[in-house]
Amino acid sequence: MPLAEARARIVAAISPITETQTLALPEALHRVLAETVTAGVDVPGADNASMDGFGFAAAQAPADGARLRVVGEALAGHPFPARVGAGECVRIMTGAVVPAGVDTVVMQENTRTEGDDVVIEHVPARGDNIRPAGEDLTRGDAVLGPGHYLRPADIAVLASVGAHRVAVYRRPRVAFFSTGDELRPIDGPLAPGEIYDSNRHGLAAVLAELGMEGVDLGVVGDSRAALAAAFDRAMTVDAVVTSGGVSVGAADFVLDVLADRGSVDFWRVAIKPGKPLAFGTLGDARFFGLPGNPVSTAVTFVQLVRPALVRLAGGTPAAPVRFTLPTRTDLRKKPGREHYLRGCMAFDGAVSEVVAVDHQGSGVMRSMSRADCFIVLPADCGDVAAGTPVTVEPMAQPVWGQPAPPIA
Ligand SMILES: Nc1nc2c(c(=O)[nH]1)N[C@H]1C(S)=C(S)[C@@H](COP(=O)(O)OP(=O)(O)OC[C@H]3O[C@@H](n4cnc5c(N)ncnc54)[C@H](O)[C@@H]3O)O[C@H]1N2
Numbered sequence: 001m002p003l004a005e006a007r008a009r010i011v012a013a014i015s016p017i018t019e020t021q022t023l024a025l026p027e028a029l030h031r032v033l034a035e036t037v038t039a040g041v042d043v044p045g046a047d048n049a050s051m052d053g054f055g056f057a058a059a060q061a062p063a064d065g066a067r068l069r070v071v072g073e074a075l076a077g078h079p080f081p082a083r084v085g086a087g088e089c090v091r092i093m094t095g096a097v098v099p100a101g102v103d104t105v106v107m108q109e110n111t112r113t114e115g116d117d118v119v120i121e122h123v124p125a126r127g128d129n130i131r132p133a134g135e136d137l138t139r140g141d142a143v144l145g146p147g148h149y150l151r152p153a154d155i156a157v158l159a160s161v162g163a164h165r166v167a168v169y170r171r172p173r174v175a176f177f178s179t180g181d182e183l184r185p186i187d188g189p190l191a192p193g194e195i196y197d198s199n200r201h202g203l204a205a206v207l208a209e210l211g212m213e214g215v216d217l218g219v220v221g222d223s224r225a226a227l228a229a230a231f232d233r234a235m236t237v238d239a240v241v242t243s244g245g246v247s248v249g250a251a252d253f254v255l256d257v258l259a260d261r262g263s264v265d266f267w268r269v270a271i272k273p274g275k276p277l278a279f280g281t282l283g284d285a286r287f288f289g290l291p292g293n294p295v296s297t298a299v300t301f302v303q304l305v306r307p308a309l310v311r312l313a314g315g316t317p318a319a320p321v322r323f324t325l326p327t328r329t330d331l332r333k334k335p336g337r338e339h340y341l342r343g344c345m346a347f348d349g350a351v352s353e354v355v356a357v358d359h360q361g362s363g364v365m366r367s368m369s370r371a372d373c374f375i376v377l378p379a380d381c382g383d384v385a386a387g388t389p390v391t392v393e394p395m396a397q398p399v400w401g402q403p404a405p406p407i408a
């Protein structure tokens, strides 16, 4: 199955969480909004100055060199309390409410002060340097709606309308464990043939980064009974992610036990690395059996699990950002599977290119750690010569798309 089809099938199989909770606004960062927030006030609340300078009626300053008497001051938070009349102006600061009788502000740099008067050396057009009430949001406007992933700018916009508590979806609970008799905790010694359990730490980290509530079920040995017990413990969460035991080896029991305890939706995706991925259902949970090779675990998480978890959380998976760059080196490839090589983007003066990292083995996790992008080679292509444009997908990506079209 091609990756794109696998992703579409997985995302379509996910039912987003509908339970909500109400949080104080600062706690809602990186959560998914579950309500429509409506502006209770205009933003800004009144016409106000966008420059430090002098406010006056345009009719009182017909030409450059007009002279007006300064009758007072308007500061942000301290409005000028009276009407500004004929031949008059006020000193006004950025953000101050425009007083009655004023329709124009001239920036200070275009004036000179002479005693109690100000001379306007360059008269601006009527209405200049005034921001109208409601320019950003008008009372009653829908500010943001359900499914919107809250980034810092969103928190600020919600604060600007005084939305101090907001309803968000509950965070998904995602259980994860590693499988393999060779795996040991990272704080102990290793006997011959043993390795540290690195995948579980990588999974914990990507789940935390995504804002999931991770449930760490540790390392599970290569036996049907141990796997069955772990699966039974994992049934009540929203999603389960495992690493290892999904290939065809003598100790690969994940598929068997999944078929027994739940159901297998599909197994194997036409990508390298990551081919033997398994997707299914386990009790209330969606199940992702990721291949044990560390790079395969990481690549399949990014390409298939992450968009599913975004949808589970009530969000919208963002379409991957991709572009092309010429490859600095020749790339070896056999036609068949879509390849996700690890690379580094080089933007060096006039030269933009992508450089594949040296070791592309699916056991070489340093290739992920050093890379800043995937080089995506289509299934049907063979070897690629240096200089050929190839598809690049940066690892730093917008993960959360937004449901509404961007505001013009
Ligand atoms: N005859 C075949 N053999 C294999 C095939 C195949 O199609 N036919 N596919 C290969 C591919 S591709 C992959 S990917 C792996 C995936 O196998 P498993 O998911 O069963 O993974 P394991 O065998 O359990 O482990 C593979 C490798 O990764 C190491 N590993 C496992 N878990 C961890 C962990 N938590 N931390 C660090 N490293 C881990 C493990 O020791 C193995 O070296 O199968 C190929 N074989």
Ligand code: MOO
Residues within 6 Å of the ligand: 271, 272, 273, 274, 275, 276, 291, 293, 295, 296, 362
């Ligand atoms: O898919 Mo495996 O992930 O090529 O090593």
